[in-house]
Amino acid sequence: MLKLNTRHSTLIANVLAAIVLTLIVNFSYIISMIVDERERDRGRDRETFRQEQEERERYRPRFLGTLHISKDGYGYLVAEDGLILPSEEVQQEMLERERERRREDGEQMEPQAENEDRWQSWRTDSVFVNQQTIFIFNLQDGDQILGLLNRPRGQANPSLDRPLERNGEEIAPVIYDRPNRNEEFVVQLLFYFCLSLIALTIMTFRFDAKNFTVRRYTLRCIIALLVISSFYFFTPVVDWGRHSAEITMIMRLDHDHWLDWMTVYKYLVVIIVTLLYGRIYGMLLHQQKIQVENEHLRTENLQTRYNMLLGQISPHFFFNSLNSLSMLVREQNEDKALAYIDQLSYTFRYIIQNGQNTLSTLEEEIEFARAYGELFKVRYADKLFFDIEINPELNAWTLPALTLQPLIGNAVKHNTITRKLPLHVSIRTEGTMLVVSNRKAPKIETEPSTGIGLGNLRNRWMLITGQTFEIVDTEKEFTILLPLQKPANS
Missing domain, CATH: 2.40.50.140 (Nucleic acid-binding proteins)
Structure with missing residues (x-):
């Protein structure tokens, strides 16, 4: 769609429209020049024509x-x-x-017809x-x-x-010293181009969707009509004098010759096209305004929904972290508590810094996963392991921020973790997919599900990337395949 939100684009559109309008109103001049050129190329035999004329005379x-x-x-x-x-x-x-x-x-010719006076x-x-x-x-x-x-x-x-x-x-007819046809054509083109550009500018100057009303459009139409009408008396025409002709303005002719029907026809074309152009311009502005407003509302809606979903992550993670810290304090394990606080500080800082970002790079997300995993290792020493294998060429690729947090949290939450049955969480790349998997060993007493984890993650992926991810849930293993996004500047 044509963008009309800058003065330069409007000026360019007006100039192009003025050129087209100028060619339309001067179409008769163009045709006459082509005909004259063909007549010259035809090379008519003037001597033969003169002889035929003398024969008839x-x-x-x-x-x-x-x-x-x-x-x-x-x-x-x-x-x-x-x-x-x-x-x-x-x-x-x-x-x-x-x-x-x-x-x-x-x-048969009658005898009396031969003798009658044919010249009577x-x-x-x-x-x-x-x-x-x-x-x-x-x-x-x-x-x-x-x-x-x-x-x-x-x-x-x-x-x-x-x-x-x-x-x-x-005797011979008087030879008129008429203007050169090319000169006359150029003068007509320049005049009607200026007239058209001025009229179109009146209809579009500082006209935006906010002030486009029927009343303002009507006012501009009246102004354009007055300006166009005032130009009529300055229109260049050929003044056929007594024995010469020259390019002049209509107002310099005799009053009897002020009404030139060809010029009136051209002005009617200019007026009609100008008024239609102004109306179409206003309709485009209105349509563009609606599109901008719809896009703005859509963006606000997405941001609101995203913030709401993100807000569900932080409280959930916050409460789990406090529970783990509380356990360490009760055990009076000062070193582990301090280490836990350091890792917790890092993870919270990452969440705060990326809370307003929709996308993170794979490298940033993996660093967060390592720190986040250390929080769980404090609780599950020698029982929980993270196997991370990432292709370095994909470090700059992106995915929705905080994607790995609920996946790691769910793996720990829903599976039995003991020394005899440790939990291995695999985070790896396969092609352009990020694959997260873990073996399934459901707890005897399952914790109640809040419905926030995977559902929240799927909603965020749809909002941000327009894509979803694939879940492969078998009896022995749970796997999620996440499509990475190619960086925009690559």
């Missing part, structure tokens, strides 16, 4: 007249007899083509000229214009298709 009538431009920008070419028809040779060629077409269609609908004393043609060719009122005509529609006058000459001179 041979069959079209022309008109020569004086241009009159009205206040609304439209114009008319006016002349008493300005229509110029194709030459007789071209008209005859057109007639032959018409005959050929009809023969292919299985039609073209005859007029005025020709319509639209604003775009006047603008592109920079035509002026009073110019003498010779141009190609478009076929008239219904009862309307013919319209000018393209001017060929002005005042007796060949």
